[in-house]
Amino acid sequence: MSETTATRLAIIAGHGTLDAAYPPLILATAAVSMDMEAAIFFTFYGLEILKKGNADKLKVPPLANPAMPQPLPGFSVPNVVGVLPGMTAVATGMMNSWMGKAKVAKLSELLEMAVEFDVRLIACQMTMDVMGIKKEDLIDGIEIGGAATFLEYASQNAIALAF
Amino acid sequence: MSETTATRLAIIAGHGTLDAAYPPLILATAAVSMDMEAAIFFTFYGLEILKKGNADKLKVPPLANPAMPQPLPGFSVPNVVGVLPGMTAVATGMMNSWMGKAKVAKLSELLEMAVEFDVRLIACQMTMDVMGIKKEDLIDGIEIGGAATFLEYASQNAIALAF
Amino acid sequence: MSETTATRLAIIAGHGTLDAAYPPLILATAAVSMDMEAAIFFTFYGLEILKKGNADKLKVPPLANPAMPQPLPGFSVPNVVGVLPGMTAVATGMMNSWMGKAKVAKLSELLEMAVEFDVRLIACQMTMDVMGIKKEDLIDGIEIGGAATFLEYASQNAIALAF
Numbered sequence: 001m002s003e004t005t006a007t008r009l010a011i012i013a014g015h016g017t018l019d020a021a022y023p024p025l026i027l028a029t030a031a032v033s034m035d036m037e038a039a040i041f042f043t044f045y046g047l048e049i050l051k052k053g054n055a056d057k058l059k060v061p062p063l064a065n066p067a068m069p070q071p072l073p074g075f076s077v078p079n080v081v082g083v084l085p086g087m088t089a090v091a092t093g094m095m096n097s098w099m100g101k102a103k104v105a106k107l108s109e110l111l112e113m114a115v116e117f118d119v120r121l122i123a124c125q126m127t128m129d130v131m132g133i134k135k136e137d138l139i140d141g142i143e144i145g146g147a148a149t150f151l152e153y154a155s156q157n158a159i160a161l162a163f
Numbered sequence: 164m165s166e167t168t169a170t171r172l173a174i175i176a177g178h179g180t181l182d183a184a185y186p187p188l189i190l191a192t193a194a195v196s197m198d199m200e201a202a203i204f205f206t207f208y209g210l211e212i213l214k215k216g217n218a219d220k221l222k223v224p225p226l227a228n229p230a231m232p233q234p235l236p237g238f239s240v241p242n243v244v245g246v247l248p249g250m251t252a253v254a255t256g257m258m259n260s261w262m263g264k265a266k267v268a269k270l271s272e273l274l275e276m277a278v279e280f281d282v283r284l285i286a287c288q289m290t291m292d293v294m295g296i297k298k299e300d301l302i303d304g305i306e307i308g309g310a311a312t313f314l315e316y317a318s319q320n321a322i323a324l325a326f
Numbered sequence: 327m328s329e330t331t332a333t334r335l336a337i338i339a340g341h342g343t344l345d346a347a348y349p350p351l352i353l354a355t356a357a358v359s360m361d362m363e364a365a366i367f368f369t370f371y372g373l374e375i376l377k378k379g380n381a382d383k384l385k386v387p388p389l390a391n392p393a394m395p396q397p398l399p400g401f402s403v404p405n406v407v408g409v410l411p412g413m414t415a416v417a418t419g420m421m422n423s424w425m426g427k428a429k430v431a432k433l434s435e436l437l438e439m440a441v442e443f444d445v446r447l448i449a450c451q452m453t454m455d456v457m458g459i460k461k462e463d464l465i466d467g468i469e470i471g472g473a474a475t476f477l478e479y480a481s482q483n484a485i486a487l488a489f
Contacts, residue, residue, distance in 0.1 A: 004167045004330050006481040012324065014186060019370055023340060023488070026452075030473035036481070044182055098456045126189070130265040147193035154322045155169040155199070159480045161338065161488040162186070162324040167330045175487065177349060207345055289352075293424045310356035317485045318332040318362070325349070325487040 008037040010154035012162040016048030018058040018095055018107070024163050025049075025110040031159075032117040039120035041150040043127050046163075050123055050138045055107040060091040115141040122149055171200040173317035175325040179211030181221040181258055181270070187326050188212075188273040194322075195280040202283035204313040206290050209326075213286055213301045218270040223254040278304040285312055334363040336480035338488040342374030344384040344421055344433070350489050351375075351436040357485075358443040365446035367476040369453050372489075376449055376464045381433040386417040441467040448475055 009031040013024040024046075028038040042050050049055055099106070105113070114121060121142040127133070128144065135144065154160040172194040176187040187209075191201035205213050212218055262269070268276070277284060284305040290296070291307065298307065317323040335357040339350040350372075354364040368376050375381055425432070431439070440447060447468040453459070454470065461470065480486040 004483055006484075009477065010322075012186070014326075023338070023369065027473050027477065031477055034474060034477060036477070043186065098458075101456075104452065104456060126265065126267065130261045130267060132261075147190050148197055151172065151190065151194055151197060151199070151322065157167055158169075158322070159336075159477065159484070159486045160322045160324055161486055162326055163340075163488055173485075175349070177489075206349065289430065293427075293430060295424075310353050311360060314335065314353065314357055314360060314362070314485065320330055321332075321485070323485045323487055325489055 004157065006036070006157050006159045008039070008153070008156065008158040010150065010158040010160045011038070011040045012150065012160075013040050013042045013046035013049060014044045015163060016045035016058060018060045018092060020163060021046075021049045021055070021058055021107055022104075022110075024161075025107065025114055027161070028119045029110060029113050029117055032119060037120075038114075038117075039122060039150075039153050040114070041122045041124060041145070043124035047123060047127050047131070047133060047138075049107070049111070050121065050142060051133075052137060052139055055111050058092075058107065059088050060095045061088065111139065115139075120153070167320065169199070169320050169322045171202070171316070171319065171321040173313065173321040173323045174201070174203045175313065175323075176203050176205045176209035176212060177207045178326060179208035179221060181223045181255060183326060184209075184212045184218070184221055184270055185267075185273075187324075188270065188277055190324070191282045192273060192276050192280055195282060200283075201277075201280075202285060202313075202316050203277070204285045204287060204308070206287035210286060210290050210294070210296060210301075212270070212274070213284065213305060214296075215300060215302055218274050221255075221270065222251050223258045224251065274302065278302075283316070330483065332362070332483050332485045334365070334479070334482065334484040336476065336484040336486045337364070337366045338476065338486075339366050339368045339372035339375060340370045341489060342371035342384060344386045344418060346489060347372075347375045347381070347384055347433055348430075348436075350487075351433065351440055353487070354445045355436060355439050355443055358445060363446075364440075364443075365448060365476075365479050366440070367448045367450060367471070369450035373449060373453050373457070373459060373464075375433070375437070376447065376468060377459075378463060378465055381437050384418075384433065385414050386421045387414065437465065441465075446479070 009028060011024045011028060013021070015021070024040050028040055031038040048058060111121075121139075122145045123133075123135075123138055123142055125144050125146050128135075172191060174187045174191060176184070178184070187203050191203055194201040211221060284302075285308045286296075286298075286301055286305055288307050288309050291298075335354060337350045337354060339347070341347070350366050354366055357364040374384060447465075448471045449459075449461075449464055449468055451470050451472050454461075
């Protein structure tokens with residue numbers, strides 16, 4: 001057995017909610033700061049993150065997440081309230097406000113940083129076909145690829161993670 | 164430090180929704196096409212994918228997924244509408260229709276392909292015990308195993324991913 | 327190309343629901359039983375698992391999970407029923423009852439076992455800042471770290487998985 005040090009980070013981003021979009025971008029930019037390479041493969045709803053002007057519009061679902069801290073401490077919001085049309089906005093506003101107070105970069109800023117850091121941002125061809133998304137709908141500086149593109153990248157000395 | 168090329172793909176499939184079931188099967192069959200080995204460990208709700216006759220009945224949740232494209236472009240469906248009993252069917256029908264138009268194989272077809280390609284399909288013993296699922300409830304050609312089965316497989320030159 | 331055997335398991339736990347909390351703890355304790363090292367990085371809602379006295383209070387979302395087995399076999403609960411305030415309790419009670427019948431350890435027991443087994447439990451600094459969580463809010467025996475802590479650990483002969 002030999003020792004191996006991973007030199008790349010290979011991430012699959014498959015969800016398009018605000019909370020799910022942060023980890024891939026935070027980890028990829030952190031990896032580059034540590035002198036690793038990084039690539040993110042955006043597939044299914046994850047492609048929402050790459051749509052032009054969309055990164056800062058992603059939302060937090062207030063439903064189906066019993067672990068979501070409640071807007072008022074000690075006051076539990078039952079699911080039925082989470083269903084009211086305004087609650088997605090409340091949950092999303094809350095997370096954006098938390099992020100701002102903790103001086104965490106906005107998603108659009110992390111995305112720009114990722115492009116500057118030469119993180120490979122790969123849009124899933126099959127998802128684009130399935131959902132009718134065109135290359136011009138997506139931000140500049142990305143490439144288009146498939147499962148094989150991801151697997152080839154991930155097969156060489158990589159930490160691979162799916163979100 | 165030595166260079167290492169992964170020769171296997173080790174996947175955990177833990178969700179039983181239609182959108183969550185595709186990535187493990189697409190990646191595993193792609194890996195075999197690239198001369199890699201592949202195994203999928205089906206656990207928790209992921210076992211739904213292996214239930215006899217169930218693969219093409221999996222559904223897309225319309226709720227709690229603000230990134231889900233809306234049925235009518237430009238017309239946003241608030242959560243409260245997603246709750247109406249018919250909306251799971253609408254979201255599921257939409258995704259099936261997209262997949263069909265893009266000539267993506269049905270889940271049952273991908274599952275058959277995985278069996279033909281000798282992808283190891285491993286059903287989680289503990290989940291079967293917990294949920295009262297019997298081997299005869301599951302499709303043919305699978306094996307039953309535990310966390311150790313997965314970890315042993317994943318520890319040898321593998322790309323490991325959890326969905 | 328050389329053969330490599332992973333000697334560690336590096337997990338990201340990013341969700342705080344009961345069903346999402348089990349896999350990281352089951353896999354980490356299984357890994358130690360197999361003479362591997364293990365670390366779990368708790369981030370975003372995953373931090374709920376580490377909050378003092380909280381592990382056995384985590385809930386199962388009944389919504390947005392069409393694969394969730396229904397309380398009454400053959401009787402399908404539409405989403406609209408899942409929204410009723412009591413349904414989270416029903417789904418959570420069901421899963422706890424299943425787990426008990428199958429003699430699966432409670433989450434708090436798995437967490438204690440992980441501490442005894444020297445699994446590194448790492449709370450995400452950024453999430454603590456963002457959500458205003460203090461070290462004294464979390465169980466004893468953990469450490470605090472960031473994305474770099476996780477990536478360093480995961481880069482050395484590890485199976486890496488994100489949940």
